[in-house]
Amino acid sequence: MRHHLILRVITKLLIGTIMLFALYVQFHGDYSPGGGFQAGVIMAVAFIIYGIVFSLDDVQRVLPPWVVHKMAAAGVLIYAGTGVYSLFAGYAFLDYAALSPHHPVHGQHYGILLVELGVGVTVTGVMVTIYYAFTSRTPILDDEAW
Amino acid sequence: MQAFDWDFIVGHMNYWLFIVLMMTGFYIVVAKGNLVKKIVGLNIFQTAVFMLYISIGKVTGGTAPIFPLDMEVDPAVTYSNPLPHVLILTAIVVGVATTSLGLALIVRIREEYGTIEEDELLKIEKEIALQDIRQHSEVIGERG
Amino acid sequence: MATALAVVRAQSLFATAMLSGVFSLLSALLLVVLDAVDVAFTEAAVGAGISTVLMLGTLALTRRFESPPSHSPVLPLFVVLVTGAALIYGTLDMPNFGSATAPAQVHVGPDYIERSVEEIDVPNIVTAILASYRGFDTLGETAVVFTAGIGVLLLLSGLRRRRRDKKEDV
Numbered sequence: 412m413r414h415h416l417i418l419r420v421i422t423k424l425l426i427g428t429i430m431l432f433a434l435y436v437q438f439h440g441d442y443s444p445g446g447g448f449q450a451g452v453i454m455a456v457a458f459i460i461y462g463i464v465f466s467l468d469d470v471q472r473v474l475p476p477w478v479v480h481k482m483a484a485a486g487v488l489i490y491a492g493t494g495v496y497s498l499f500a501g502y503a504f505l506d507y508a509a510l511s512p513h514h515p516v517h518g519q520h521y522g523i524l525l526v527e528l529g530v531g532v533t534v535t536g537v538m539v540t541i542y543y544a545f546t547s548r549t550p551i552l553d554d555e556a557w
Numbered sequence: 558m559q560a561f562d563w564d565f566i567v568g569h570m571n572y573w574l575f576i577v578l579m580m581t582g583f584y585i586v587v588a589k590g591n592l593v594k595k596i597v598g599l600n601i602f603q604t605a606v607f608m609l610y611i612s613i614g615k616v617t618g619g620t621a622p623i624f625p626l627d628m629e630v631d632p633a634v635t636y637s638n639p640l641p642h643v644l645i646l647t648a649i650v651v652g653v654a655t656t657s658l659g660l661a662l663i664v665r666i667r668e669e670y671g672t673i674e675e676d677e678l679l680k681i682e683k684e685i686a687l688q689d690i691r692q693h694s695e696v697i698g699e700r701g
Numbered sequence: 702m703a704t705a706l707a708v709v710r711a712q713s714l715f716a717t718a719m720l721s722g723v724f725s726l727l728s729a730l731l732l733v734v735l736d737a738v739d740v741a742f743t744e745a746a747v748g749a750g751i752s753t754v755l756m757l758g759t760l761a762l763t764r765r766f767e768s769p770p771s772h773s774p775v776l777p778l779f780v781v782l783v784t785g786a787a788l789i790y791g792t793l794d795m796p797n798f799g800s801a802t803a804p805a806q807v808h809v810g811p812d813y814i815e816r817s818v819e820e821i822d823v824p825n826i827v828t829a830i831l832a833s834y835r836g837f838d839t840l841g842e843t844a845v846v847f848t849a850g851i852g853v854l855l856l857l858s859g860l861r862r863r864r865r866d867k868k869e870d871v
Contacts, residue, residue: 440825440828441823441824441825441828441829442623442823442824442825443623443824443825444621444623444738444739444742444825444827445739445742445825445828446646446739446825446827446828446831446832448646448647448649448650448743449739449742449743449746451650452650452743452746452747452750452751453746455751456746456750456751459751459754463754480854483847483850483851484847486843486847487843487844487847490839490840490843491840494836494840504837505836505837505840507833519823519829519833520823522832522833523823523828523829523832523833526832526836526839527828527832529843530839530843533843533846533847534650534843534846536850537654537846537847537849537850538751540850540853540854541654541657541661541755541850541853542754542755542758544661544853544854544856544857544858545657545660545661545664545755545758545759545762545853545857546758547857547858548664548762548857564797565797567798568796568797568798569792569793569795569797569798570798571798572789572792572795572798573789573792576785576788576789576792577785579785579788580781580782580784580785580788583781583784584777584778584781587777587780587781588774588777588778593717593718593756593759593760594717596756597717597718597721597756600721600725600748600752601721601724604724604725604728604744604748607728607732607740607744608728608731608732608735611732611735611737611740612735612798614735614736614737615735615736615798617798620736621736621737621738622736622814622825622826622827623738623824623825623826623827624824624825624826636814636826637735637736637737639813639814639826639827639830640813640830641737642737642739642740642827643827643830643831643835643838644838645737645740646739646740646743646827646831647831647838647839647842649740649743649744649747649748650743650747650842650846651842651845651846651849652747653747653748653751653752653755654845654846654849654850655849656752656755657755657849657853658849658852658853658856660755660756660758660759661852661853661856661857662856663759664759664762664856664857665856665857667762
């Protein structure tokens with residue numbers, strides 16, 4: 412991949428934009444199409460494109476596998492933790508009014524934000540995990556065979 | 558029902574289109590021996606089901622279920638049913654997760670057996686089973 | 702449609718993977734027409750992006766061409782045609798496309814649309830339902846995605862370590 416100069420420069424430019432777009436989709440999901448699932452996938456794509464154009468070692472130096480595994484678990488934990496918190500605050504499981512007792516509607520906003528964050532982190536983690544798992548095996552074909 | 562009820566035919570065209578797509582995917586799953594191709598067929602089937610669901614939620618003259626930013630909802634505007642959208646949204650992501658699980662299984666199968674064609678797999682399986690039976694019958698024979 | 706048929710014919714698995722990506726993108730366009738912008742967004746990102754990458758990753762680990770079919774396609778074709786006919790017979794009772802009085806439109810759907818304005822106050826109704834009214838569902842889905850990730854990890858990385866151990870034993 413040493414000689415693909417244009418590909419590498421364009422990728423470097425794109426990755427920042429893709430990540431920014433993922434964050435926009437994540438936190439603007441209340442107002443426009445988007446949300447945790449889409450944002451998670453787009454964020455994962457940013458890492459995957461880096462892995463494809465450069466190499467698996469490069470992307471794993473930025474984002475080591477153990478971080479990704481922890482991310483996948485942490486997202487589910489954030490989601491379930493929100494539910495457990497509202498349970499201990501005296502509300503029903505996942506009743507977001509618990510997050511802001513004086514303004515139940517604001518509580519809904521916080522709740523949705525937190526839960527979507529959990530979903531996004533999990534989806535990113537799992538997608539990157541899957542990508543790592545597939546590419547870390549030695550390929551039988553070399554590049555020229557395609 | 559009359560012989561040519563155009564209203565009826567046009568109104569049901571969407572279902573029929575998606576069913577034809579679904580059956581295309583189904584055909585690939587059943588008839589093709591290659592495991593990767595089976596997964597692709599399953600994906601086509603899956604996407605057709607998604608579109609069938611979404612088309613049920615569509616209302617004529619409706620728009621995407623997003624309110625204006627200032628939350629001043631105009632009662633004259635009709636929105637399409639958002640519930641199918643939610644269900645399918647999650648289903649797509651779960652779908653890709655299960656697809657990747659299937660592909661991972663295929664990679665493992667290839668590493669164990671050296672092939673991803675169903676016929677060859679069955680042949681190898683049969684040989685292994687026959688060998689097993691032969692071995693076991695020898696053991697039983699010695700005991701007898 | 703044509704893309705799906707092309708997938709049936711293509712012998713090269715590389716072409717199949719690419720065609721399935723194209724198919725996803727086209728279906729995403731169709732979903733936009735059907736007012737499901739959120740779903741179309743997901744389909745475009747997942748179907749055309751991640752799925753294709755994973756498909757190619759698998760092909761790199763396996764092989765590129767499918768061997769020609771060994772048995773006749775008559776029986777599968779028959780099964781598929783019968784199933785399709787049964788499904789089409791089932792749709793004859795369905796309401797017309799886009800009808801506002803269809804059973805699917807009169808129960809919970811409008812209820813969510815009306816109530817979410819004051820109860821949740823989030824413009825995107827899909828997000829409101831996804832995260833709030835159906836929060837349990839989404840928690841379950843997240844758990845499923847997580848589980849699938851663990852499954853792939855077990856299948857593809859755990860066993861390699863074991864094989865290495867075996868080699869050391871030898």
